[in-house]
Amino acid sequence: MEPDDYPQVTSTTASLRGVVSRWRTSGETVALVPTMGALHEGHLALVNEARSLADHVVVSIFVNPTQFAPGEDLGRYPRTWNEDLAALAGRADLVFAPSAEEMYPEGFVTSVHVDGPALGLEGVHRPGFFSGVATIVAKLLLACLPDSAMFGEKDYQQLLVVRRMVADLGIPTEIVGAPTVREADGLALSSRNGYLSADQRTVAPELHRALKAAADAIRAGAPVDAAEAEGRRRLEAAGFTVDYLEIRDAETLGRARDISDLRILAAARLGTTRLIDNIPVQRPSSKL
């Protein structure tokens, strides 16, 4: 890879704004891909999607401390800066990699609180998580003011929270969702998969299999409660500790009452590693 394929790197909001405003003056469009680094093919699919939508691609790499609760994995979260830059060579124009002080200067006391899609599921099991996410995403969008920003369906609830927040605050960026990239055995790619032991890694794809089995049950006409209970039982039998496995309205994440467009979402732990995944399912209209 030629060094001049490497993206430009900036760590301040002021210099990010300078570069983006030069592009804008030339009438060029910009797409942002927010990440916490430790990039894998899931992130790169978002970058490729961004490339297809805009003239310029900005990737932010920031391990956001406010979305980690005390006792979570902030300290050991993987940091692979050199590999990340090499992976972005030829794909991204600019990497925005601010320090924690740049994003949260002394005296910082503001946070963005989202209700609606942020209630329940991750919102219950990771208190404060979505405020951390909404605050940093709002700051990144306001720093870059991109035409579009890419988010993975892997974090489906987060995608809906960001969409809601952007609509409610009137931020003029289109939020684009992209499908989950998986290993051949179905395990969703995640920067946290590296925490799994060899034994846990063989069990981990059972999470996706349990979601698919629940989707099959719904398609065959099973009641939501029964499909959820069977999914949880299956995960526990495989050795997971289940935080939740729930079947929700795909648009609002409200209860799946008289709705055909559903999403099955789960979070479950193997040892100290917490995995999340979700898939869509259509309920047959005769069962509504």
Ligand code: AMP
């Ligand atoms: P993260 O670095 O984990 O905060 O993720 C940054 C972005 O990449 C988020 O929008 C995630 O939803 C997305 N992402 C993470 N894993 C995947 C995956 N396996 N497939 C697609 N997108 C993903």
